[in-house]
Amino acid sequence: xxxxxxxxxxxxxxxxxxxxxxxxxxxxxxxxxxxxxxxxxxxxxxxxxxxxxxxxxxxxxxxxxxxxxxxxxxxxxxxxxxxxxxxxxxxxxxxxxxxxxxxxxxxxxxxxxxxxxxxxxxxxxxxxxxxxxxxxxxxxxxxxxxxxxxxxxxxxxxxxxxxxxxxxxxxxxxxxxxxxxxxxxxxxxxxxxxxxxxxxxxxxxxxxxxxxxxxxxxxxxxxxxxxxxxxxxxxxxxxxxxxxxxxxxxxxxxxxxxxxxxxxxxxxxxxxxxxxxxxxxxxxxxxxxxxxxxxxxxxxxxxxxxxxxxxxxxxxxxxxxxxxxxxxxxxxxxxxxxxxxxxxxxxxxxxxxxxxxxxxxxxxxxxxxxxxxxxxxxxxxxxxxxxxxxxxxxxxxxxxxxxxxxxxxxxxxxxxxxxxxxxxxxxxxxxxxxxxxxxxxxxxxxxxxxxxxxxxxxxxxxxxxxxxxxxxxxxxxxxxxxxxxxxxxxxxxxxxxxxxxxxxxxxxxxxx
Numbered sequence: 001x002x003x004x005x006x007x008x009x010x011x012x013x014x015x016x017x018x019x020x021x022x023x024x025x026x027x028x029x030x031x032x033x034x035x036x037x038x039x040x041x042x043x044x045x046x047x048x049x050x051x052x053x054x055x056x057x058x059x060x061x062x063x064x065x066x067x068x069x070x071x072x073x074x075x076x077x078x079x080x081x082x083x084x085x086x087x088x089x090x091x092x093x094x095x096x097x098x099x100x101x102x103x104x105x106x107x108x109x110x111x112x113x114x115x116x117x118x119x120x121x122x123x124x125x126x127x128x129x130x131x132x133x134x135x136x137x138x139x140x141x142x143x144x145x146x147x148x149x150x151x152x153x154x155x156x157x158x159x160x161x162x163x164x165x166x167x168x169x170x171x172x173x174x175x176x177x178x179x180x181x182x183x184x185x186x187x188x189x190x191x192x193x194x195x196x197x198x199x200x201x202x203x204x205x206x207x208x209x210x211x212x213x214x215x216x217x218x219x220x221x222x223x224x225x226x227x228x229x230x231x232x233x234x235x236x237x238x239x240x241x242x243x244x245x246x247x248x249x250x251x252x253x254x255x256x257x258x259x260x261x262x263x264x265x266x267x268x269x270x271x272x273x274x275x276x277x278x279x280x281x282x283x284x285x286x287x288x289x290x291x292x293x294x295x296x297x298x299x300x301x302x303x304x305x306x307x308x309x310x311x312x313x314x315x316x317x318x319x320x321x322x323x324x325x326x327x328x329x330x331x332x333x334x335x336x337x338x339x340x341x342x343x344x345x346x347x348x349x350x351x352x353x354x355x356x357x358x359x360x361x362x363x364x365x366x367x368x369x370x371x372x373x374x375x376x377x378x379x380x381x382x383x384x385x386x387x388x389x390x391x392x393x394x395x396x397x398x399x400x401x402x403x404x405x406x407x408x409x410x411x412x413x414x415x416x417x418x419x420x421x422x423x424x425x426x427x428x429x430x431x432x433x434x435x436x437x438x439x440x441x442x443x444x445x446x447x448x449x450x451x452x453x454x455x456x457x458x459x460x461x462x463x464x465x466x467x468x469x470x471x472x473x474x475x476x477x478x479x480x481x482x483x484x485x486x487x488x489x490x491x492x493x494x495x496x497x498x499x500x501x502x503x504x505x506x507x508x509x510x511x512x
């Protein structure tokens with residue numbers, strides 16, 4: 001019996017199948033980091049260079065691990081995503097913390113050193129997917145396909161050797177197909193702003209009602225130093241009855257100046273073991289520094305796709321980014337992460353709707369105030385006009401008393417003549433007075449007719465109005481039908497008259 005050629009996963013007999021196999025692609029791209037003994041150089045904290053793994057005597061030869069450092073692998077780190085914890089459970093270091101890291105960002109741009117247990121896990125996973133030796137016959141190939149199916153689904157156990165425990169497949173494994181790439185908003189706060197996010201396992205109403213006690217508790221955790229002041233920047237609700245509280249600390253110097261404690265410094269203080277336990281007693285489940293990424297960090301993040309994410313999908317996600325200046329692609333693994341993002345989206349939608357309702361109420365209040373203000377302005381205008389007339393009357397009387405006993409001067413005589421002329425024009429029947437009288441009479445008539453019409457106004461029930469319309473429609477259809485019958489009868493009468501006119505001359509010729 002001929003033996004077929006075996007490629008990386010041990011399941012293909014031709015180069016075409018091998019080239020299209022996801023398992024082979026991941027093996028050759030360094031997803032496993034090589035089989036056999038490996039020496040790993042781990043990058044220090046805040047190092048933006050990916051570590052290089054040199055394999056010696058491995059199954060696939062020497063490989064270079066080009067993973068970007070989102071934890072050691074999918075499922076080995078608990079990452080916190082951008083802003084409000086996006087990426088939890090992805091192994092994505094996010095812009096927050098990892099279990100293995102104690103400084104901000106140390107798990108984001110550097111890949112931790114692989115332990116022997118992790119290397120063995122990768123070797124066992126590759127053996128279960130490519131070349132299991134459980135049964136020792138052709139059934140191992142079927143078992144390899146079944147293991148691949150479980151790995152693609154992200155659940156189950158992969159048996160590959162009688163002497164080694166099976167591999168546990170989770171959705172965080174590199175072969176899981178339920179992966180996608182979403183987008184998260186990059187923070188735009190500087191380190192000098194000192195903003196640190198604390199996520200509490202309590203409702204927003206409880207946090208707001210006990211905000212002062214919370215500030216005092218945080219001040220005690222910071223040592224109760226009188227030069228430090230804890231301030232709350234904002235409080236925002238989150239899904240699953242959690243609340244996000246943004247704080248910053250102001251430090252006052254003896255000379256009277258003050259400054260904000262940098263976010264990284266405050267975050268590093270919160271990550272100390274004793275401080276972290278005190279925060280957990282207050283209900284804090286997560287803390288992170290809200291600082292912006294440098295251009296070099298963003299470039300390094302975009303150039304290296306996360307471990308387990310297809311580079312083609314990552315490149316397409318960068319192309320489809322709706323706002324590259326503000327948004328950054330982040331991996332999403334599994335339905336839980338998708339559900340979590342959906343909850344966050346629903347929460348943000350509710351917050352936006354609440355804000356819109358508040359704005360609508362403010363607009364309605366402003367409209368009421370505007371109406372009231374306009375009415376007051378009109379009232380004050382009338383009052384100003386009345387006061388102006390009274391002032392004018394006072395001035396007239398005062399001028400009369402001042403001019404009493406003096407002869408009328410020439411300019412006053414000219415003014416009297418002009419006033420008499422204006423009075424005559426106003427009193428002329430065809431001039432302004434007559435027109436004003438006519439307008440007044442028309443206004444009275446309109447008011448009278450309006451009052452009469454208002455008294456005769458009546459309302460018809462909607463159902464009764466519908467029945468009346470239906471009845472009138474039927475009447476109209478009956479009239480139309482009757483008109484058509486009358487037209488047909490007229491045509492018949494015209495034909496009869498035409499026939500009679502033609503038969504009369506013939507009869508006259510017969511009797512003559």
